[in-house]
Amino acid sequence: MRRSLPRQAAVLHLRDYAPGERLVMHTAEGPFPMETTYTWADTPAGGTRMTLRNRGEPSGFEKLAAPLIEAAIRRANRADLARLKTLLETN
Numbered sequence: 332m333r334r335s336l337p338r339q340a341a342v343l344h345l346r347d348y349a350p351g352e353r354l355v356m357h358t359a360e361g362p363f364p365m366e367t368t369y370t371w372a373d374t375p376a377g378g379t380r381m382t383l384r385n386r387g388e389p390s391g392f393e394k395l396a397a398p399l400i401e402a403a404i405r406r407a408n409r410a411d412l413a414r415l416k417t418l419l420e421t422n
Contacts, residue, residue, distance in 0.1 A: 341360060341365075342358065342359045342360035343356040343357065343358060343359065343367075344358075344359045346366070351371060352370065352371060352372075353368065353369065353370050354368070354369045355367070355368045355369075358387075363387055363388070363390065363393045364387055364388060365385060365386065365387030366385070366387065367383070367385050367386075368382075368383070368386075369381060369382070369383055370382045370384075381412075383408060383412070385404055385408070
């Protein structure tokens, strides 16, 4: 049986932005402090490679549940990125 944690809303603040290169956000409010970085780079084939990195240090209960939280974040990221890919390729 596959279990998932409910999504919790977070307030994000922009930490760094370089158009077409990098976007860095961090949580101002949410279940635990986390930083999310998106980077974009041109590929030799003429496309764009996007890299997504989440970093965070859970504490308390979140630290105990870290493996489940990590898996839930990965699933949410995959779903969000698949939805974004579909939107970009159909427009």
